[in-house]
Amino acid sequence: MEYFLQQLINGLTLGAIYGLIAIGYTMVYGIIGMINFAHGDIYMVGAFIALMGFLLLGFSDVAYLSIPIAILLVLAFAMLFTSVYGWTVERLAYRPLRGSFRLAPLISAIGMSIFLQNYIQLLQGARVKPLPPVVQGGLNLTTPIDGGFAVTISYLQIIIIVMTVVLMTAFTLLIAKTSLGRQQRACEQDKLMAALVGVDVDRTISITFVTGAALAAVAGLMHVMYYGVIHFYIGFLIGIKAFTAAVLGGIGSLPGAMLGGLLIGFIEAFWSGYFSVEYKDVAAFSILVLVLIFRPTGLLGKPEIEKV
């Protein structure tokens, strides 16, 4: 039972990170029908920017700010600069190809992904970059019975989970209730009609990329704090897993991305916990295969048929 609870907590933490990245995939797919394969690398860039933020604040040496304020500062810093990357990628690699054949932006996205990896490798080197633990300690949720162990949730895990819940709630409200969110949904449903009621479609698409990148930056920040090391290649595997999460939940669906992220996190944590760590990626990707075979629209995906 303790073991199960512990894996549940670990899975929740992982799932939060996947979910935040999956939102970026699902939103971009929703609005321009394209899988942004560079999104995982935007997340990697976000992690590097977050690391730089911590280093700038002097975290490698002494902490002279209170830790929550420092994290919030780095968060804002990472979201801001990663957004600029998200915006630039859309502007340079996708917008010129709009109206081109469907595969063109996809190929461009793969190119952008490779470019970003190499760009960071050149600028930051190929070695892993460490960050000393920023938040230490945790809570024991159970008292160990002799021979057993205590279920713990670290303060960092609490921060990650709370931050994710807050961001996802805010983002859901933004999409459901604000004018910006309605414009975003209008473009998703009918771009021509959106323009005919006065929506600047290009600008709305840019905003989608910017918000996706900002959420990926948050996930990047969590990664660098949780694992303590990053390198230029982390975006690939985690990006593909977040994409799997988006497909599992139903690509194009916002709650689907969150649910899918959570499920992938749980699958990985429980598979590592009960079967084997080596095969956790196989487990996650097997899910992708099964979903694509048995429920191509995902768990919360909408079927394509609409009454016209």
Place this chain on the structure above:
Amino acid sequence: MLSVSGLQTYYGAIQALKGVDLAVAQGEIVTLIGANGAGKTTLLMTICGNPRARHGSIRLAGKDITRKPTFEIIRMGIAQSPEGRRIFPRMTVMENLQMGALTTDPAHFEEDCERVFALFPRLKERHHQRGGTLSGGEQQMLSIGRALMSRPRLLLLDEPSLGLAPMIVKQIFSVIREINQQQGVTVFLVEQNAYHALKLANRGYVMVNGQITMTGTGAELLANEEVRAAYLEGGQQKTTVGV
């Protein structure tokens, strides 16, 4: 209000508009009639900047809008209820109206909503329903209502009667008259239902194969032999032969 001159539009190599000239004055209802594929919808869409005109010019209240992007043209005071209605299917009726009101001051929203509901009480009953689940007639009402939410100076309507029961067609046409007379909105109406449209309109144009072939007051066109033969007496066949 609107003046179009020498307008030519292409889809790839195919020329859809072959030099169209027409004008709509402030406060008028003007109709454009013509057979399927004559280029009526293309004209309305070209006025809104999508597709873009290759030659010629479009002026709205004296300002050249030929090269402006669609959303800017809309923000200058044109609203369109396009072909196929294009209701946002996964948005509620209310949200569709909110989208229509995007370019206006949010302070007007309640008042404008009430005005649309007064014209189309059906929409009020269904305000929480998703657009995609409405019937064809209700979608048409919503499409016109959404266009009115932006307080347009010029309202473009693309076949508001298409596919609707005669009762509803009558209702929609009487609403168009009401919008024009009580709210002072200039209306440019594209129709295949030539009889109703010409009865309603101050003036009309006839479009054949991407060109304007005839113009006159609604009554003149209704009385015209060619128009009667081609568009009024069930003469879809004759139009294609006549061209």
